[in-house]
Amino acid sequence: MDVRLVLCLLWALLATASARPSSCYHSIPGESNAVRSCSSGADSCIAVQEANSFGGVVNTGVLQLCTNSLISLEGDLDFEFGGGVYVRVHSEICRETNCNTGEIKERPKISTVPNGRQCPSCFAPGSHRCLHNVTLHCQGAANQCVDVVGTLSENYVEIPFAARGCATQDVAKIKAGDILVSGVFTYRIKSIQLSPAPRTEIEDGF
Structure with missing residues (x-):
């Protein structure tokens, strides 16, 4: 392979690896919305959607800002606690300038x-203690x-x-010690344990 082609490919890979946004769209509850420059410690833009049912009311909100991808979580962080109480968080990270300015799409309905x-x-x-437990049948993912x-x-x-x-x-x-905005x-996690859910016990009816 031509040496110049190898050097060009290497430069492209390095440029992609070091790419970071110069600014991101900031939308924070209680603050004015605007495009803001990112600090040197931020390598990404993030958009977070939350829906929860605390207090028997559905609360929704969106958070957009610059972030450090090493300390930010991406994906569908969904909790169902029974009795109609849930927390559903959808988070997306991107690495181009102002890449989180697009319209926040409504998240698909949870199965x-x-x-x-x-x-x-x-x-x-x-x-900080649960005194009673009720069996909850899990749904979807x-x-x-x-x-x-x-x-x-x-x-x-x-x-x-x-x-x-x-x-x-x-x-x-x-992880324990994480602060999830x-x-x-804003959630401060003191302790958290996750394990595969066992299959529902089926009583023999025959």
Whole structure:
């Protein structure tokens, strides 16, 4: 192969590896929306959509900003805690200038088809302990059991919570000590455990 061609290919690979956005669209709850320059520590733009049902009300929000991909999570981070309580987060990372300025598309509806698995479930706002568990039949892609303890905050008000239920595999990316800034709340994770959900026990009816 021609040496010049090899050098051109090498330069292209290096340029791609070091590419980073000079600015990203910033949309943060409570702040004005604008395109802003990224700091030297940011190598990506991110767009995060959150929907949760805390308090019996569906809360939705979007977060867009510059980020460091090494400390940001991407994918579908879905939790179902039973009793109609859920947290659903969809996050996308891109690495071109202002690549997160496009219209946020409505996320496809979550599958409600039972997947044959089950987990203990609870949701205890205001506490770091779950005192009661109810069996929850998992749905769609939520094939993992999760046990999470932490705090959630909004507008400088922070409360502890403990929860168990079904979750998607992407939740495995979350580690104890992580701070997850989403479209509605900020979650500080004190501890989290994830394990494959066992299959639902079927009683012999014959």
